[in-house]
Amino acid sequence: MGLLDKEFSDGNIVIAPVEDVLNWARLSSIWQLGFGLACCAIEMMATSASHYDFDRFGVIPRNTPRQADAIIISGTVTLKMATRIKRLYEQIPDPKYIISMGSCSNCGGPYWEHGYHVLKGIDRVIPVDVYVPGCPPRPEALLEGLLKLRDKIRHETLRKKSA
Amino acid sequence: MKNAEEIFEILKQQFGDSIIGLDKDTPTEPIITVAPLQIHKIAAFLREAEELKFDSLMCLSGVDDANGTKVKDADGYDSIQGGTLSVYYHLDSVELRHKITLKVSSDRENPQVESVENVWRCADWHEREAFDMYGIVFLNHSDLRRILMPYDWEAGYQLRKDYKNPEFYQGMKVPY
Numbered sequence: 231m232g233l234l235d236k237e238f239s240d241g242n243i244v245i246a247p248v249e250d251v252l253n254w255a256r257l258s259s260i261w262q263l264g265f266g267l268a269c270c271a272i273e274m275m276a277t278s279a280s281h282y283d284f285d286r287f288g289v290i291p292r293n294t295p296r297q298a299d300a301i302i303i304s305g306t307v308t309l310k311m312a313t314r315i316k317r318l319y320e321q322i323p324d325p326k327y328i329i330s331m332g333s334c335s336n337c338g339g340p341y342w343e344h345g346y347h348v349l350k351g352i353d354r355v356i357p358v359d360v361y362v363p364g365c366p367p368r369p370e371a372l373l374e375g376l377l378k379l380r381d382k383i384r385h386e387t388l389r390k391k392s393a
Numbered sequence: 394m395k396n397a398e399e400i401f402e403i404l405k406q407q408f409g410d411s412i413i414g415l416d417k418d419t420p421t422e423p424i425i426t427v428a429p430l431q432i433h434k435i436a437a438f439l440r441e442a443e444e445l446k447f448d449s450l451m452c453l454s455g456v457d458d459a460n461g462t463k464v465k466d467a468d469g470y471d472s473i474q475g476g477t478l479s480v481y482y483h484l485d486s487v488e489l490r491h492k493i494t495l496k497v498s499s500d501r502e503n504p505q506v507e508s509v510e511n512v513w514r515c516a517d518w519h520e521r522e523a524f525d526m527y528g529i530v531f532l533n534h535s536d537l538r539r540i541l542m543p544y545d546w547e548a549g550y551q552l553r554k555d556y557k558n559p560e561f562y563q564g565m566k567v568p569y
């Protein structure tokens with residue numbers, strides 16, 4: 231994490247900028263809202279399970295938006311659901327992050343033309359930090375998306391939210 | 394076990410003019426057409442009669458027959474006027490092992506069909522779906538609301554052939 235490099239000669243003291251420490255804490259425990267929408271959610275669950283193990287990055291599903299830091303929009307967002315997602319997003323305390331997983335939540339996916347009920351991209355409703363392409367994305371791809379999000383958080387400053 | 398002609402004869406004897414016709418020229422089960430405002434008592438009879446015992450409604454589906462006249466509106470979109478919307482009932486008797494399909498057709502402008510919700514309980518959600526997708530009104534249904542689309546969806550009925558998607562829903566752009 232770069233924190234321990236700056237160790238003082240006294241073993242009990244570590245000197246680091248406040249920003250680095252905050253960012254490190256945030257990116258190491260991205261609690262996601264336990265929330266799945268369609269076929270992509272199955273892949274997200276696979277990523278959470280023991281084989282790919284989301285947990286090693288500190289990603290733990292929480293059952294309430296009040297305790298969550300991120301939502302992985304994993305699947306088809308219907309217009310009906312979009313209104314709910316917006317509310318959930320607003321209930322998450324800042325800082326909050328969105329990973330858009332799969333073609334459906336990126337741009338409507340297979341429903342882009344005839345899906346009368348599908349929102350053509352979650353970014354029409356809430357801001358997205360990382361887009362993960364695929365239909366569905368493999369767990370490796372989702373992990374890559376998560377690493378990208380961690381990179382983004384790592385370079386945040388206290389003055390301005392960049393992710 | 395009864396075949397389609399026998400079932401048709403039994404119904405014809407019981408209900409006379411309410412039974413409109415028998416179409417055997419179908420790739421699957423033969424279809425008996427009946428009057429939309431008589432379907433409840435016909436359904437109840439089909440379920441109760443000793444020799445029929447249709448205890449299972451396998452599927453209830455709405456269909457847009459699109460057999461009206463096509464009219465172009467100002468934006469060049471086709472809209473259909475006149476013609477019918479239909480409801481198909483796929484029935485099965487688990488005990489007597491026979492099947493039949495019923496069909497009712499109702500005016501597109503004012504589609505009304507009697508509900509069979511209290512004959513086969515599973516018709517409840519099927520009818521709500523047909524209402525949601527085609528706007529077919531099921532009379533005497535206990536809870537006829539949209540089932541899949543949002544309750545405040547005002548753009549019409551999606552599976553009608555002349556359905557046109559709205560530009561916006563609650564401020565969200567709908568087309569790609």
Ligand code: SF4
Nearest residue numbers: 269270332333334366
């Ligand atoms: S992107 Fe593909 S896999 Fe993911 S929810 Fe849409 S259809 Fe399903």
